[in-house]
Amino acid sequence: MADFDAVVIGSGLGGLTTAALLVKQGLKVCLLEKNNRLGGYAVNYTARGHRFDVATQALGGCGEGGIVSALLRDLGLYNKLTFLPCEPARIYHFPDSPAPFIQHGFLKEQRNLLCSLYPDQRLAIETCFEVFTTLFAELQDIAVADTSPLFGFSKKYPALARYGRLTVKEFFDSLHLPEKLQIRIGARSGYCMLPLSDLSLVAFACTEMSYGGGAWMVRGGVGQLVTVLGDYLREDRVEIYRKSRVERLLFAGDKVVGVETRQGKKITGKAVVMAVDGSGILAQSEEPCAPLLAKYKKMACTGSYLVSYYQVPLDCVENMQANIEVRLPRQIIAETTKIDVYYLLIPSLVDKDSAPEGKHSFCVSVPLRAGVMPDHHERLAIRMRLEQLVVELYPRLAGKLSFLFTLGPDHFKSMTGNSNGAAYGFSQTVSQSGIYRLGNNPRIAGLYLAGHWTMPGGGIAGVMTSGKLCARAVINDVCHLEKLTSKSMPS
Numbered sequence: 322m323a324d325f326d327a328v329v330i331g332s333g334l335g336g337l338t339t340a341a342l343l344v345k346q347g348l349k350v351c352l353l354e355k356n357n358r359l360g361g362y363a364v365n366y367t368a369r370g371h372r373f374d375v376a377t378q379a380l381g382g383c384g385e386g387g388i389v390s391a392l393l394r395d396l397g398l399y400n401k402l403t404f405l406p407c408e409p410a411r412i413y414h415f416p417d418s419p420a421p422f423i424q425h426g427f428l429k430e431q432r433n434l435l436c437s438l439y440p441d442q443r444l445a446i447e448t449c450f451e452v453f454t455t456l457f458a459e460l461q462d463i464a465v466a467d468t469s470p471l472f473g474f475s476k477k478y479p480a481l482a483r484y485g486r487l488t489v490k491e492f493f494d495s496l497h498l499p500e501k502l503q504i505r506i507g508a509r510s511g512y513c514m515l516p517l518s519d520l521s522l523v524a525f526a527c528t529e530m531s532y533g534g535g536a537w538m539v540r541g542g543v544g545q546l547v548t549v550l551g552d553y554l555r556e557d558r559v560e561i562y563r564k565s566r567v568e569r570l571l572f573a574g575d576k577v578v579g580v581e582t583r584q585g586k587k588i589t590g591k592a593v594v595m596a597v598d599g600s601g602i603l604a605q606s607e608e609p610c611a612p613l614l615a616k617y618k619k620m621a622c623t624g625s626y627l628v629s630y631y632q633v634p635l636d637c638v639e640n641m642q643a644n645i646e647v648r649l650p651r652q653i654i655a656e657t658t659k660i661d662v663y664y665l666l667i668p669s670l671v672d673k674d675s676a677p678e679g680k681h682s683f684c685v686s687v688p689l690r691a692g693v694m695p696d697h698h699e700r701l702a703i704r705m706r707l708e709q710l711v712v713e714l715y716p717r718l719a720g721k722l723s724f725l726f727t728l729g730p731d732h733f734k735s736m737t738g739n740s741n742g743a744a745y746g747f748s749q750t751v752s753q754s755g756i757y758r759l760g761n762n763p764r765i766a767g768l769y770l771a772g773h774w775t776m777p778g779g780g781i782a783g784v785m786t787s788g789k790l791c792a793r794a795v796i797n798d799v800c801h802l803e804k805l806t807s808k809s810m811p812s
């Protein structure tokens with residue numbers, strides 16, 4: 322007899338969503354988290370009265386009909402949270418134009434804006450958005466298909482068959498889109514941390530569609546989402562073990578039957594869900610894990626970020642927007658790091674309660690390539706260089722940036738166990754995206770995967786979707802599909 326129906330490893334939003342959906346179906350669930358605090362990257366830090374979402378700039382899927390809102394409604398939790406819209410979603414300073422480019426939160430407005438800026442390209446722009454919509458719909462369908470999706474694939478999933486192996490750049494080139502327009506339609510590629518020439522079209526389509534119903538922040542911080550899901554689990558008497566790092570999986574023959582923690586505690590379950598970077602656990606586990614571990618080792622991770630947090634006086638951010646991306650005309654070298662893009666975030670413009678009276682909160686972040694781990698000295702040099710760049714662009718901020726703290730890849734790694742502090746799991750290249758991404762059911766009996774290393778990929782909306790897909794796979798196996806009505810499955 323197993324102790325639990327399902328043992329979930331990791332309390333990021335992928336693990337929390339999986340656990341909540343399993344518990345909703347009446348499964349006996351246990352959640353193991355290595356930290357004292359739940360949430361993984363989805364936590365808030367507070368400094369001098371400022372509250373920062375340390376690893377979330379904006380969430381997709383929180384509007385009407387969005388993935389996050391639908392999941393929360395399904396769990397009866399939607400009304401416990403308030404989502405605040407970031408409109409415009411982001412403004413961009415591109416080197417090819419002095420005027421900032423505004424990205425609307427909503428796809429329809431965005432498409433209309435692009436058509437008005439490039440009227441002779443209307444048809445191509447509309448084709449792009451149609452393809453994004455169809456790819457997203459097909460991928461959602463394939464993810465929950467009960468039969469092997471490979472049978473009759475090109476008939477059932479014509480867009481995936483046609484575009485599934487293209488980069489965004491290849492797709493845009495096939496439509497003969499001018500370079501300037503490619504940059505604008507592909508503006509959100511920054512969220513995937515890859516240039517258009519390396520980024521999978523399918524992954525970009527998912528990002529575009531998940532933000533297509535607006536970009537959002539959670540009132541009170543993204544940690545509220547974690548609190549609400551955590552309370553839901555506790556109300557259903559889910560056993561939550563904090564400070565419990567899982568070291569390895571336990572096997573009976575070829576089947577995973579439980580986990581062992583660093584403290585030597587063994588917990589058994591009919592299903593074990595890894596909602597973490599599984600490379601460490603797989604390396605400590607037995608032979609049946611070897612093919613999956615080999616897969617992990619072959620795949621490339623996304624990079625991480627160096628983020629500096631500040632407070633600024635109210636008046637010096639007047640006329641600025643909450644979410645800004647600045648692409649530089651050339652790479653600027655700050656010690657070991659090349660900087661060609663950076664981000665500014667003023668979260669208190671969206672949620673004014675996140676800053677103390679008379680102040681705004683301000684973040685400057687820069688993406689770092691996978692494996693780049695600047696030490697204290699290099700971090701300082703990068704921060705200084707970024708402050709110079711920010712002040713060159715917004716002179717009103719000169720002398721006004723009052724530094725609070727910095728987080729880098731090493732912090733993100735120790736927070737979550739993600740290799741090199743990877744921000745979004747495996748990189749969204751063509752061979753690691755869409756149907757080529759690690760699935761939620763990795764063909765080791767008893768083992769399931771969720772979180773940003775798996776399908777469909779990183780970001781809050783992505784990992785909550787992975788939780789839904791993973792819960793579905795577990796319920797399928799553990800409860801035997803035939804006994805459940807389709808109504809009672811996570812829809």
Ligand SMILES: Cc1cc2nc3c(=O)[nH]c(=O)nc-3n(C[C@H](O)[C@H](O)[C@H](O)COP(=O)(O)OP(=O)(O)OC[C@H]3O[C@@H](n4cnc5c(N)ncnc54)[C@H](O)[C@@H]3O)c2cc1C
Pocket residue numbers: 330331332333334335336353354355356359360361362363375376377378379380381565566567568596597598602626628733736737738739742743744745746771772773774778779780781782784
């Ligand atoms: C700087 C930064 C900015 C970002 N900005 C955005 C954004 O604007 N919008 C957006 O949607 N997304 C953003 N992301 C990405 C997003 O935060 C992540 O994709 C998502 O939160 C990952 O969730 P997850 O469930 O996969 O796991 P994680 O958040 O990585 O959580 C994993 C959990 O598992 C625990 N764990 C790990 N190993 C073990 C073990 N062996 N035993 C027990 N527990 C273990 C960890 O402690 C952690 O709590 C950003 C990320 C970063 C770093």
